[in-house]
Amino acid sequence: MQLKTDLRKWSVIAVMPILAACSSVSPGMHYAGITESASSTDEAPEGAIKPILKPITPQLLKAEKSLREKQATQDISKLLGQAKAYNIESGDVLSIVVWDHPELAGPAIAGAPAAAGMVMDPATQTAATQSAGFVVDQDGIIQFPYAGALKVAGLTQDQARNLVTKKLAHYIRNPKVTLRVQSYRSKRVYIDGEVKSPGLQPINDIPMTLMEALNRAGGMLPTADQSQIMINRSGTNYHINLPQLVQKGVNPSSIMLSSGDVVRVLSRDESKIFVSGEVTQPRALTMHNGRLSLNEALGESGGINPLSGDASQVYVIRKSATEPIVYRLDAKAPGALAMAEGFELQPKDVVYVAATPLTNWNRTISQILPGQLSGAVGAGAGYK
Template sequence: MKFSMSIALLLRSTPLLLLALVGCASTLHFNSSDSAGGENAAPPTELITEQLIQAERQQNGQHAAQDLSRLIVSNPPPYVIGSGDVLSIVVWDHPELAGAGMPAATANGDNGIAAMNAANATPQGFVVDHLGRIQFPFAGLFKVEGLTEEQARTQLADKLAKYIANPNVTLRVLAYRSKRVYIDGEVKSPGLQAINDIPMTLMEALNRAGGLQPTADQSRITLERGEERYTINLRELVQKNISPGNVMLAPGDVVRVHSRDESKVFVSGEVISPRALTMHDGRLTLNEALGETGGINPLSGDTRQIYVVRKTPERTRVFRLDARDTGSLAMAEAFELRPKDVVYVAASPLANWNRSLSLLFPGALTQAFSITKP
């Protein structure tokens, strides 16, 4: 009783400050409909309902429905020879043709430089030149670029048949140097990967790069092919019964595995532990975000005002959840957050009133409390 009387006497002594106090104690509000207040007008608030969640799911599905059919190959074609490859050619029963191949690296009279280049020297063989040709005894110059090993072997045997009876030719690629892909991002060994006779699928490329790092976001793997860009979600592919091993890479492709740190959600306001949260492979619900930050502060949080602020290329969208409504927990679990979303829990009117009182009358509550002490 003494405590209440002390506060009342303190407030009655400053009526003008009391009016200011009431104004400062108002809680956070956004407009419930479009406003004509100009460029600085607050964005309209959209109440989170089952209808809105369904509309968001359909919109997300349209954005995620990227056509990946050009990347899916069930039966990959065999490797074709390209410029820069080194071929090993053997004509059986004709050893005089075995040493006709020349090393790709030019000879150098400096032994020191030759020793330094020894580790990187190309194996001795027939190098496909920039025009896609090789030169072989009796056959002369002929083009092998774009041919499989079997096709190149057949053509060479036909040319040698004019000079050698029933030539038995063995032709294989000794060094694969014409086709490469680049792997970057959250893999253990980023860098160039040469395409060889083993089909270069997405999973093959990731495995050759040492596999994904623990920080890798499996929902955001970017594949750049020329001017086109594809975003691949590994888990979504599996859910659609599409094997990631059927995603075929092409020469010159750039694959980047993004980090989970690039997809964060920021939770602030009246929660127990405000902080930035990392999404779980591209997925995080509003309920999970509130749970991972300890939930709404029971002493100061306003369960009627849980906001999600989302910046889109078109405009800023603000969603509000009223946790008092029936089924609000189910809607919070179904509401999917996006990277860079800001979740804000507003303070209750009583908490705002208390803080405004503390600002206007520093130590007033402490002094009033001390008056009641015997």
Template sequence: MGMIMKTHLPVRWTCCVMLLIAAALCSCASSGSRIEAPAGADAEGAGAPPTQMITEQLILAEKQQRERRANQDLSHLVVAEPPPYKIGPGDILAIVVWDHPELAGHGMIASSINVDAGTPGAPAPGFVVDYEGKVQFPFAGSLRLSGLTEEQARNLLVSRLARYIAQPNVTLRVQSYRSNRIYIDGEVREPGLQAINDIPMTLLEALNRAGGLQPTADQSRIALERDKKRYDIDLRDLVQKGVNPGNVLLLNGDVVRVHSRDESKVFVSGEVVSPKALTMHNGRLSLNEALGESGGISPLTGDARQVYVVRKAPEGTRIFQLDARQTGALAMAEAFELHPKDLVYVAASPLANWHRSLSLLFPGALTQAVGAARP
């Protein structure tokens, strides 16, 4: 009797396990692993956002929406011929009246730091433009030079001195530029304040003075803040449109920030070979590239029919699904561009879900059943 029990006990255990396996397999096959609305959600999908299949029509609609966002009016920022520098409050002027050296010693000594001086804190001799934009000069009196170019300011001074000096020969130039500044921050080598001088302060000039872009800089996300307005500049997009970034003129008070590529990551998880966070390539990353850089869909546990993209949009969460087993799916995956902070998720196959569920219910049951069934 003892021998009989030893002989039939594995068979009974095998039958029970097989019945549980069949029930679990039927349950998993019927339910699958699709993203569905939870119980109690209404017909309009109030509980979970609807899933949109990735098709050629959806890709075209996404492309048109992306182009509308990129078509920000930057025409007033682009200047073909930058205007000459205009004198402003705080500037220090060097004024020389030839054959009249007695007029050269009446300039005021600047008490603040000279931005362009080689020695920090070294005062620059010259005529300081006061906060009202005026300069006091012998015989000429008070001159309003703010808003004038060097040539216009020289002509005004000559006309005043002509009342007392016959044919005055005057040289006037800006010795220290202190009235206009911009600030550049972010992924540049030398962030900080930059003084606007006689060389036009364009976007490329500002980036060059800041030492250039860091390797981690995102050329597609350069923010320009001016007068409480924000402009998003994509250097690559400007070049593709035939706009020279060197013609984007910066003005006094502008703030330029170069964002990092680490701020625009895409997260790939689920049944892929190597789940990871991916960095976008200057604002560009397709679904196909994201899957490829993650090693692709796992051939053992991944379900190629259920590749999801979860996106947080202003109107709410959006979910896109790609059936990678369809004809032309790879071409659609290459054309589907991801957004920063997108989540790419590959669901598990029904067989993988069944195996995991069984392993949780009966740890080692499948291995024992297969071993018991062997002769």
């Protein structure tokens, strides 16, 4: 019995120096040596990443807000405009009817099969319907009986009708002409991304605004990020943030699309925030239409773990163009939660909550001497 007691005594004495030596090599993320003045000009081991540490303060929140407003002010004036009448272009099919003169109708309308009462199959009838009318050729010209070659490209329907009427007036007294676009084939936009029915959408007499295009595509899916809508026009990308536009008093329906525009609605999964460390539920979070505060990220992750988390060491790691930036929040300080609510996260940010020194110490010993620490402590408790 005495020998067993002596072994327990010496096991406690042997473990104590190891515990003291391991306190400086505990696992986890450490930023104790980084100060706000640290920069890439300081000496650092070759290949090591030395981020800049910035404490989250009211002054920092003000500067970050000003920077966000400057970055969000992309000039989209070229996209704004008023609805205009549809202009006929090459490829469009026109339906032209001269009242009391059926002989001037399109070739399929005056065709023999219909006149003879013959029944056509659906495929033939569809093809005849599509060919009925006058196609605007690549030069923007149509050929119409008596009127000859008419340049209609760039004209509205009313202007084209007046042109046909003027030409026919030389041969027909007081011609009454009805002209409309039968098939819109010259202009189209492409809708892609998180919409119900992506694909080509033809531009017709209804003004093709951004909201009209999204509506024709079946609307945005629940996974769509309304703050991440990209419009590509002639090689230039325009970033559209719908909630922000509405907040600024800009009607999204004033964004007019042009032929050849590509509209892409990004997914919320492309703008994630990663929360790790000593939180109740480490996870990847999706932003809410481009917005997520540090307070919300911690809340959706279950908050800081009360058993192992160090509330004074809450970090936000952000990748910048040059070097990583680490923001630090002391959640124990008065007003810290208010500052956390005002700190806006950016896509791909990493929120990390460090462990307490005691937790790091315990984990280190558990890795070096698995199962021995509890035995040594138990021996020390029994040796009195």
